Amino acid sequence: xxxxxxxxxxxxxxAILFDIDDTLFPSSEFxxxxxxxxxxxxxxxxxxxxxxxxxxxxxxxxxxxxxxxGNHFGLLVRRFHPHNPQRVVAAGVAAYHNTxxxxxxxxxxxxxxxxxxxxxxxxxxxSEGVALKQWDKLIRLxxxxxxxxxxxxxxxxxGKSPAFYRQIARRLRLHPSQILMMGDNPAKDIVPAAAxxxxxxxxxxxxxxxxxxxxSFSLRSLSxxxxxxxxxxxxxxxxPPSASFLESH
Ligand SMILES: [Mg+2]
Numbered sequence: 735x736x737x738x739x740x741x742x743x744x745x746x747x748x749a750i751l752f753d754i755d756d757t758l759f760p761s762s763e764f765x766x767x768x769x770x771x772x773x774x775x776x777x778x779x780x781x782x783x784x785x786x787x788x789x790x791x792x793x794x795x796x797x798x799x800x801x802x803x804g805n806h807f808g809l810l811v812r813r814f815h816p817h818n819p820q821r822v823v824a825a826g827v828a829a830y831h832n833t834x835x836x837x838x839x840x841x842x843x844x845x846x847x848x849x850x851x852x853x854x855x856x857x858x859x860x861s862e863g864v865a866l867k868q869w870d871k872l873i874r875l876x877x878x879x880x881x882x883x884x885x886x887x888x889x890x891x892x893g894k895s896p897a898f899y900r901q902i903a904r905r906l907r908l909h910p911s912q913i914l915m916m917g918d919n920p921a922k923d924i925v926p927a928a929a930x931x932x933x934x935x936x937x938x939x940x941x942x943x944x945x946x947x948x949x950s951f952s953l954r955s956l957s958x959x960x961x962x963x964x965x966x967x968x969x970x971x972x973x974p975p976s977a978s979f980l981e982s983h
């Protein structure tokens with residue numbers, strides 16, 4: 735359930751950090767669609783399996799190898815012995831990339847980021863994974879120009895740990911209490927950022943939506959963020975968003 739902030743004053747917030755997947759864009763939805771399209775293309779190219787069966791096998795491979803492994807389709811093809819394995823893998827890779835290259839943000843994302851920048855907030859991405867891949871997503875989404883900073887921590891190190899968030903605060907020359915972290919994953923976005931002393935806003939989106947976690951507040955989309963910051967800002971340092979902003983999104 736979405737929750738409102740209680741007894742908090744957000745007037746000290748100077749910077750807002752954003753996770754990428756299932757926060758700025760519907761990553762789970764696109765991944766599902768990309769795999770679905772890849773499977774269909776591979777079956778069409780000669781994979782001797784039903785799409786449902788191939789889909790289940792691919793799911794197992796992704797789970798076992800992790801999403802950053804580079805040869806999921808190669809392993810899948812080996813399990814079914816098609817007449818022309820290279821053709822099948824190439825068809826899958828092409829369909830997968832065609833879908834992945836068409837990713838787009840949640841409809842309200844760009845407008846919200848623009849409004850926050852106009853109000854003077856420092857905006858940054860706080861992400862975990864392969865830096866090139868995270869940049870690739872931001873550029874494809876057309877969102878990279880909105881951010882003052884992009885911080886990516888490697889999954890091989892500690893990932894999104896309290897130390898990562900404290901390091902971001904130092905880089906921004908801010909106290910953690912002047913920073914709000916927005917994300918969908920309690921274990922990576924909410925718990926460690928709160929442990930570092932930051933405010934946290936949770937998005938109830940994607941596969942973690944039903945997990946329990948204590949955030950400063952939670953939302954079903956980014957749309958009301960500006961309104962929440964303004965409502966819970968005792969100094970009233972910025973005016974509430976215009977009616978047109980709220981109504982149009
Ligand atoms: Mg995420």
